[in-house]
Amino acid sequence: MQRRFLKPRYWSIWLLLGFMRLTVYLPYPLQLALGRALGRLLRLARRRWRITLVNLQRCFPELDAPARLRLARRHFDSLGMALIETGLCWWAGDPQLQKLVRIEGLEHLQAARARGRGVILLAGHFTTLEIGGRLLSLYTDFHIMYRPNENMLIEEVMRAGRERHFDRAIPRQDVRLMLRSLKQGKPVWYAPDQGYRGKHSEMVPFFGIPAPTNTALSRLAHMSAAPVVPFSVERLPGTRGYRLILEPALHDFPSGDAPADALRVSRLLEEKIRRTPDQYLWSHDRFKVVPRD
Numbered sequence: 001m002q003r004r005f006l007k008p009r010y011w012s013i014w015l016l017l018g019f020m021r022l023t024v025y026l027p028y029p030l031q032l033a034l035g036r037a038l039g040r041l042l043r044l045a046r047r048r049w050r051i052t053l054v055n056l057q058r059c060f061p062e063l064d065a066p067a068r069l070r071l072a073r074r075h076f077d078s079l080g081m082a083l084i085e086t087g088l089c090w091w092a093g094d095p096q097l098q099k100l101v102r103i104e105g106l107e108h109l110q111a112a113r114a115r116g117r118g119v120i121l122l123a124g125h126f127t128t129l130e131i132g133g134r135l136l137s138l139y140t141d142f143h144i145m146y147r148p149n150e151n152m153l154i155e156e157v158m159r160a161g162r163e164r165h166f167d168r169a170i171p172r173q174d175v176r177l178m179l180r181s182l183k184q185g186k187p188v189w190y191a192p193d194q195g196y197r198g199k200h201s202e203m204v205p206f207f208g209i210p211a212p213t214n215t216a217l218s219r220l221a222h223m224s225a226a227p228v229v230p231f232s233v234e235r236l237p238g239t240r241g242y243r244l245i246l247e248p249a250l251h252d253f254p255s256g257d258a259p260a261d262a263l264r265v266s267r268l269l270e271e272k273i274r275r276t277p278d279q280y281l282w283s284h285d286r287f288k289v290v291p292r293d
Contacts, residue, residue, distance in 0.1 A: 005153045013153050020087035028100065029239045031084045039080030043073070048283040051290045052076070055282045059207035074278035075127075081235070082127040089134035090161030100241030101135045105248075109140060109187065112227040112249045118182030120221060121231045122250075123191040124269045125281040128242065132233030133189060134165055135244055142187035143168040145178060175220070182224040189231070192217050192262075193269055195288045204262045207270060211287050218254035218261040228253050232272045235279055 005014075023031055043049055052075055056068045063071070088097065112119045121142060123129070133144055144166055149155040162169045167186065170177045181188050196214040204213035221228055227249035234243045254261050273280045 002156070005156070010153045013151065017157060020083065021091055023084050024087050024091045024096075028241075031088075032081055032239065035081030035084040036077040037080065038083055039073075039077035042079050043076050045283075047290070049076075051285050052282040054290055055286055058209050058287065060277075071278060072282070075280075075282050078127040078235070078279050079283065082130065085128070085131040089130045089165075090157070094138055097135060098138060101138065101244060102241070103136075103139055103244040103246070105246035106139055108246045108248045109229055112229050113185065113187065115227060116185055118185050118224060118226040119187040119249075120182070120217070120224070120226050120228045121187050121189045122217070122228050122265065122268075123189055123231045124193045124272060125191055125284060126233060126272075126276075126279045127281060128233040128235050128279055129191070129281075131235075131242065132231075132244065135233070135242055136189075136231070137165045139244075140187065141167050142189060143170055143178075143181045144189040145170050145172050145191070147172050175216075178220065179224055182226045187229075188226075190217065190220070192265065193286075194284055195286045197288065200258070202259045202262060204259060204266055206266050206286060209287065213262050213266065215258040215262045217265060218258040221254045230268060234276050 023034060026034070049072070052072045053068065056063070056071055060068060060071070109119060109121075119142075123132070126132070136142065144162065146162070146169055148171055149158060159169060168177075168181060170181065170188070178188055178190075192214040194214075195212050197212045198214075200214055200216040200219065201212050202215050203210040204215070205211070206213070217228070220226075229249050230245075230247040232245045234245070236243055250264075253264070255264075
């Protein structure tokens, strides 16, 4: 680790990382309880709390205000658990994690890989994102696309943790490296569901409301000829662990109509969200409507 990270500006990050490291040794029920307690603290991040309430009001108009408030609280519990799970991802051994997971549909990934063109693992930004990738690595090799963290210390620790368990971690802007991985026959984890206003952005309905959406998945699937296999993770009730779900490769994808493909992906994602609504990343400004002040 570089000596510059010993500066006082990083001391609070070191304390957080040390806490995450120590929780790896706790029993799983206690880890989850700590995560829920952290989630209550995270509610103090007022902008994220406000974003969550706005997203839930837009996407679940059928719920009354008390129901949305309860869902928002459960979501922040889920965020706190995700922080504890990140420590498990980086530092827990395989035997510790194997007790917590069951997988469904691995044969769909194997069938897609047999085509020899790589596979795009289509995922979404759930709070189980980090733990889901780590658990899938127990069953198969794959590369991941990720957004580099602005904090240099967190980025360094995160990169090192991921490189211990994944063949390659690809910065999300490095499309050429992603295509190279697919050409080598590797599965690549890819999640295009966050609010996006750059190149290849279209307004695509999300829960019936237009949202800025990245349509690059169609282009990537076309350029690589790689099948697209939906992948999702569910944190199970109580202390039962996690369920990984791999589905058959999407039929007739891409269709040649990028916005239509993006709408198809959006609707697929909505189905997954409705199964575990508290576990989706509602604290992200999906519609780009909440002012920073």
